[in-house]
Amino acid sequence: MGSNEQKGSFQKAARWHPPAYDVRVEMIPIPSIVHPDDAIVKVKYTAVCGSDLHIYRGHGTTVNAHTMGHEFIGEIITLGESFRSDVVDRPALYSTLRVGDKVVSPFTTNCGECHVCRLGYTGRCTAGLLFGCDALDGGQAQYVRVPKAGSTLFSLSKPTWNSTLSGPERAKALAGLNDSSLLLLADILPTGVFAAIQATSHPKVLPMINGLPWPYALNPDQASDLEKQVLTPEDRLLVFAIVGLGPVGICAAVSLLDVLARRQLPYKIVAIDPLEARREKMKAVYDKIGSDGKGQGEFAVASIDEAKALVQTLTGGVGCTAVLEIVGNNSAISLAYDLVRAFGAIVSVGVHGEPSVPFTGRQLYNKNVSFDFGRCPARAMFPPAFDLLVKRQDVFGGVGEPTSLIDRIISLDDAPEAYKKFDKGEWGKVILDPWK
């Protein structure tokens, strides 16, 4: 156990105040251990996420002032009693954390002990909390308290997770990753991977992937020679649309391309955003990715206005096999509906708000639409996201380049300005350095 090196003293934090559009940098007490499962993390970097804007704008469900932010990396400076080596009733993961460990945190806590966590649905742990709301102060500060730390934090100092890399490869990779790149693991890269994995494993998409008509695509061992001869190569073409090319949308595109390349699946992708700057970044990212990361297919970017006609042309009027919706509003999900084929899948990882979804039952029935809504289980998605981060350092490694997801690294003192400019679309994603 370490002792809190600055116990009783104060720290800087970017705090939201109700009702809206009010983030202030304030001095507040450094957090201390409240529960034996807690860790205190000294924050190295923290980033502003698109979903922080829901809270910033007062559209969230939080009502009281709190520290913002759910993306952070740092170093463990204090651990609760549960981490003592003589404590044996905590999950095995508790034994992997030590004071001094470099850690990345998923954007929600999760207990690691409940049915929901064991299933891998860690983002909906019944004891889980989202960082950066009034139930749990966030990471846009110099220090942050992490509840259920043993099953929430990933130690980058002692990697234990499943990886396609060998141990030495992983260690070497970790040594080469800069901190701004690792910060992507907190939310946006796992969320992009989550969207891509759902879209490429959906039952409605399996006929293209397995080359068998539905329902045999679900149970290939039940197919006879008859079913194996039905689909033409053209039938198996996967056509995806990605609605929203913010940082998560670009992560989803890179992940989707990687899955398609690894599995050697032919594809067409239409990546859509109303903002030209985002479309240009998406194009630059696509151009930078080597053939190992994009396989054999066509990739186009389109404005909202262009998207429908382009999908019509590319698919002969049929529509997309699946649409990845990475925005979280009714315009985006309506566009997804218009673009998807009958018997297609809409994967929505955007954070949706209070409005009712804009569909009649008949519309959904008549198109045989499937939806997957909701939050990424970031803890569970960490392993594939890490492997992709290592593989695609050409895209994820930089800051401030045309292909970078992070536009700039600024002082935490500038958080109020960063929120204002991010809210207006004048700035892209920024990292806040609490020590700069």
Place this chain on the structure above:
Amino acid sequence: MGSNEQKGSFQKAARWHPPAYDVRVEMIPIPSIVHPDDAIVKVKYTAVCGSDLHIYRGHGTTVNAHTMGHEFIGEIITLGESFRSDVVDRPALYSTLRVGDKVVSPFTTNCGECHVCRLGYTGRCTAGLLFGCDALDGGQAQYVRVPKAGSTLFSLSKPTWNSTLSGPERAKALAGLNDSSLLLLADILPTGVFAAIQATSHPKVLPMINGLPWPYALNPDQASDLEKQVLTPEDRLLVFAIVGLGPVGICAAVSLLDVLARRQLPYKIVAIDPLEARREKMKAVYDKIGSDGKGQGEFAVASIDEAKALVQTLTGGVGCTAVLEIVGNNSAISLAYDLVRAFGAIVSVGVHGEPSVPFTGRQLYNKNVSFDFGRCPARAMFPPAFDLLVKRQDVFGGVGEPTSLIDRIISLDDAPEAYKKFDKGEWGKVILDPWK
């Protein structure tokens, strides 16, 4: 080719007239071949389906008078030119039909030549039509014209479809099936099987089935020993709710039980309907099924009022792994939402209408809900439905018994009364005999 044995003469048909609640038995011309792909079928039996009530009540999209009905079996009396043995440019299925064949038709036509049909999504063939609306006269008549007959009709005289039964077993089974039982293949049994297959193959359900946490459940070969040890036997328990115990709901329950029994998966099922008579029928059906058709699990029926508390108790507050929604209105789909767990799946095969679906985006995001909406691709689902029909003759074979899905066989002349009583819930499913 046969000639139309009664060309130019008239037949009886049950016809809907706008605006609503007006079905009349009328004499209309016997249909004749309009397109070379057509067949004319002499109807043996035709049934009234719950979704006929949408049209009956004027809630459908049809505006002109037409012959009702999308469930029928019969005998081919005339075939178009495409079925001549010297015609080689039609799909192979065209060569399987002969005049005199006993046939069952799925409730929609499908061309068998388009991308959508090849994928197995036959219910949304772009050239497909629903029988019994103003675009295509239905089967509640003495004769019916079947467009795209080669890829729509199943010949029971010359079975060619994939089956778990051997050729001789299938021939023997076919000889033993009565016509009222075969009529279930037109819609309600495939639709029930469709619901059960979707619910048991959904990616959100796979962790329970494969015994691996998400996302490894999607790609078991990527799991290490670490992931293989995470789930407890209790975690793998599948808990399903079925909302709506009309004839399709009972078919879905029987199909779901069969899948679970065959795969030896432990389960709890809560089958829900507001009507006591339907709950009693569901209970009687469950009791009649042998252990080969229900495996190891718990099965309860519940009223709407009882359902939520029961699911809470059975699942320790977590909710259902998946909910099968077999009604098609907002009450049913709201109940499904309330019953499903976070990261659960709602499979909706009910025919939904004009109202907007009753969910905010936040509700869907916050529960990580997945939906599968829409119409059964009945042609594609015929093979597994047929195997289940043969296997479960104990349930599907009878008429008018406590376990029967068909309450009675009446004359087509009584169609107006049948619609009135079915609409009011006074009668269950009836077969109309056009020759009685």
